[in-house]
Amino acid sequence: MVSLNDVAKxxxxxxxxxxxxxxxxxxxxxxxxxxxxQAILELGYVQNRAGRALANKRHYNIAFVLLDDIAxxxxxxxxxxxxxxxxxxxxxxxxxxxxxxxxxxxxxDAFLVSGARRTDVxxxxxxxxxxxxxxxxxxISVDSDNAVGTAMATEYLxxxxxxxxxxxxxxxxxxxxxxxxxGYRQTMLRYGLPIEAYELPNNEAAATELxxxxxxxxxxxxxxxxxxxALGALRASQALGLTFPNEIGIIGFDGxxxxxxxxxxxxxxxxxxxxxxxxxxxxLMAQLNGETVSSKLITPTLVIGNSTP
Amino acid sequence: MVSLNDVAKxxxxxxxxxxxxxxxxxxxxxxxxxxxxQAILELGYVQNRAGRALANKRHYNIAFVLLDDIAxxxxxxxxxxxxxxxxxxxxxxxxxxxxxxxxxxxxxDAFLVSGARRTDVxxxxxxxxxxxxxxxxxxISVDSDNAVGTAMATEYLxxxxxxxxxxxxxxxxxxxxxxxxxGYRQTMLRYGLPIEAYELPNNEAAATELxxxxxxxxxxxxxxxxxxxALGALRASQALGLTFPNEIGIIGFDGxxxxxxxxxxxxxxxxxxxxxxxxxxxxLMAQLNGETVSSKLITPTLVIGNSTP
Numbered sequence: 001m002v003s004l005n006d007v008a009k010x011x012x013x014x015x016x017x018x019x020x021x022x023x024x025x026x027x028x029x030x031x032x033x034x035x036x037x038q039a040i041l042e043l044g045y046v047q048n049r050a051g052r053a054l055a056n057k058r059h060y061n062i063a064f065v066l067l068d069d070i071a072x073x074x075x076x077x078x079x080x081x082x083x084x085x086x087x088x089x090x091x092x093x094x095x096x097x098x099x100x101x102x103x104x105x106x107x108x109d110a111f112l113v114s115g116a117r118r119t120d121v122x123x124x125x126x127x128x129x130x131x132x133x134x135x136x137x138x139x140i141s142v143d144s145d146n147a148v149g150t151a152m153a154t155e156y157l158x159x160x161x162x163x164x165x166x167x168x169x170x171x172x173x174x175x176x177x178x179x180x181x182x183g184y185r186q187t188m189l190r191y192g193l194p195i196e197a198y199e200l201p202n203n204e205a206a207a208t209e210l211x212x213x214x215x216x217x218x219x220x221x222x223x224x225x226x227x228x229x230a231l232g233a234l235r236a237s238q239a240l241g242l243t244f245p246n247e248i249g250i251i252g253f254d255g256x257x258x259x260x261x262x263x264x265x266x267x268x269x270x271x272x273x274x275x276x277x278x279x280x281x282x283x284l285m286a287q288l289n290g291e292t293v294s295s296k297l298i299t300p301t302l303v304i305g306n307s308t309p
Numbered sequence: 310m311v312s313l314n315d316v317a318k319x320x321x322x323x324x325x326x327x328x329x330x331x332x333x334x335x336x337x338x339x340x341x342x343x344x345x346x347q348a349i350l351e352l353g354y355v356q357n358r359a360g361r362a363l364a365n366k367r368h369y370n371i372a373f374v375l376l377d378d379i380a381x382x383x384x385x386x387x388x389x390x391x392x393x394x395x396x397x398x399x400x401x402x403x404x405x406x407x408x409x410x411x412x413x414x415x416x417x418d419a420f421l422v423s424g425a426r427r428t429d430v431x432x433x434x435x436x437x438x439x440x441x442x443x444x445x446x447x448x449i450s451v452d453s454d455n456a457v458g459t460a461m462a463t464e465y466l467x468x469x470x471x472x473x474x475x476x477x478x479x480x481x482x483x484x485x486x487x488x489x490x491x492g493y494r495q496t497m498l499r500y501g502l503p504i505e506a507y508e509l510p511n512n513e514a515a516a517t518e519l520x521x522x523x524x525x526x527x528x529x530x531x532x533x534x535x536x537x538x539a540l541g542a543l544r545a546s547q548a549l550g551l552t553f554p555n556e557i558g559i560i561g562f563d564g565x566x567x568x569x570x571x572x573x574x575x576x577x578x579x580x581x582x583x584x585x586x587x588x589x590x591x592x593l594m595a596q597l598n599g600e601t602v603s604s605k606l607i608t609p610t611l612v613i614g615n616s617t618p
Contacts, residue, residue, distance in 0.1 A: 061405075066391065070388060070391050070392075073387050073388060073391060074387070075384025075387055075566055076384065076387075077387035078382050078383070078384055078385075078386040078387040078390070079379065079382060081390070081406060082375065082382060082408050083379075085406045085408045086408055089408075089409070094405050094407075094416070095405060096370075096403050096405050096406075097373075097390060097391075097394045097404045097405075098394065098403075099391050099394045099398075100398070107403070204570065228570075231570060235572050256384075257384055258570065261513065261540065261567065261570060261571075262570075263544050
């Protein structure tokens with residue numbers, strides 16, 4: 001393993017100088033910086049991060065905190081995590097995963113958080129930068145533009161001839177759920193169509209039961225808050241003998257796995273996880289550089305499947 | 310923040326003594342150990358891990374390396390990751406996520422790896438402990454007992470009256486895929502029943518197409534290598550007008566979330582991710598303590614759904 005001493009010898013400078021080039025290059029002449037950097041490249045020297053951390057008080061490590069219970073962990077977290085790992089790597093940071101509410105500051109420079117609810121906001125006011133995946137007032141947040149997503153879905157159904165359009169939403173008092181319902185409501189109002197919105201727990205069975213009870217007529221469209229709900233609605237529709245894509249049109253939300261597993265495949269509002277992850281990291285790095293940042297909403301994409309025209 | 314100096318003052322000892330209690334307690338009297346530990350508890354002192362790392366050469370950090378491409382990432386990796394995070398935390402270790410093939414030793418004491426294939430085995434012979442989720446000769450491996458899993462599935466169908474039983478497997482030259490097929494083959498041989506095994510890519514459409522072509526008669530059972538394949542087979546069976554659970558019986562493999570999304574729900578061989586994760590961590594900690602360990606196969610569980618009697 002190449003040591004700092006090896007670099008110093010190769011560059012014909014003292015160890016102190018090498019260290020200074022790494023931590024305070026502004027104190028060293030350009031020529032010496034170049035010599036040292038050249039030696040580092042040639043020798044393949046990797047700084048002992050523990051040593052560097054003590055010198056800079058920067059750990060180059062970010063904690064990604066999953067606040068969800070294991071039963072609520074959405075399968076797409078694996079994708080989000082990979083995107084975050086890749087994005088942080090480009091900035092020279094490692095990603096540590098945490099599954100607790102302690103927000104222990106040991107060895108981390110900042111936090112990325114998923115699954116935060118209103119009740120977590122206060123604990124997340126920390127002396128280091130925090131960016132959440134989601135939307136909570138008071139925290140730097142990155143999320144899909146939920147209202148735009150369901151608005152797109154609703155408008156798509158209207159444009160394809162559906163006038164009786166239901167909304168299956170989530171019985172959760174959180175901004176993402178409220179915004180998804182808002183997108184539907186405002187679009188229906190804009191087109192002068194009657195609103196029929198329901199709130200359910202996020203599982204297929206609840207949606208199947210509801211649609212079974214409602215027994216919608218041909219020509220009905222359904223906008224849902226999640227692909228899980230859409231899947232449940234799809235099952236009930238099939239059981240009622242309604243055919244896709246013209247007698248009934250269903251649009252989900254998420255677009256990570258479930259939409260491709262159903263038969264017919266679901267038209268859905270796809271959350272752009274890669275863009276979300278990159279934006280979270282960008283905002284975090286900016287904060288670590290001392291910049292002021294603000295929350296970002298990313299426009300999702302409507303992915304057409306076979307559950308609509 | 311509480312410093313080592315504060316602990317020393319509270320315990321009426323030198324800083325050197327406090328440090329020794331933390332790293333070489335065997336060199337310090339029991340009475341002084343107790344005084345120092347009491348002071349640590351009272352003050353809530355947390356060791357600066359970077360400092361401790363340089364002293365012990367142990368980083369108390371494990372890297373979990375996902376070798377899969379993002380398109381192949383199984384959604385249940387999120388569950389595995391959470392289980393690993395929780396298990397490592399009990400041992401006082403943090404979990405770093407990596408998505409590259411460099412196996413950089415910087416700041417990690419050991420590796421947990423997922424998605425390793427035969428071609429990765431050589432690169433995984435590292436100077437630190439490695440445990441993989443999977444089964445590769447030459448590496449300490451933890452996996453579901455794949456052969457036992459499909460054997461249980463096959464025997465279940467036989468015991469419920471199915472004699473014509475097909476196997477839908479994976480066209481992958483890896484131990485897990487070969488072992489799942491072996492479990493079916495050996496059980497059929499044991500019962501004197503004819504083997505009919507197919508190998509497909511791991512997606513629902515391939516299974517749907519195959520079963521559509523085969524057009525099995527009522528009384529046929531299907532054992533599959535994954536829930537994805539089972540889902541595809543289930544769709545084709547429904548399209549052929551076969552009814553569950555008696556005209557056709559289908560059993561999948563994985564049991565993380567797909568089995569619950571299908572209609573009817575799938576009977577499946579469930580991988581015990583929690584036990585797998587805990588076992589991986591246990592073997593890793595043992596190796597870090599200098600013990601010799603061996604690979605472990607964990608018996609999966611047959612979870613009965615509505616796709617079989």
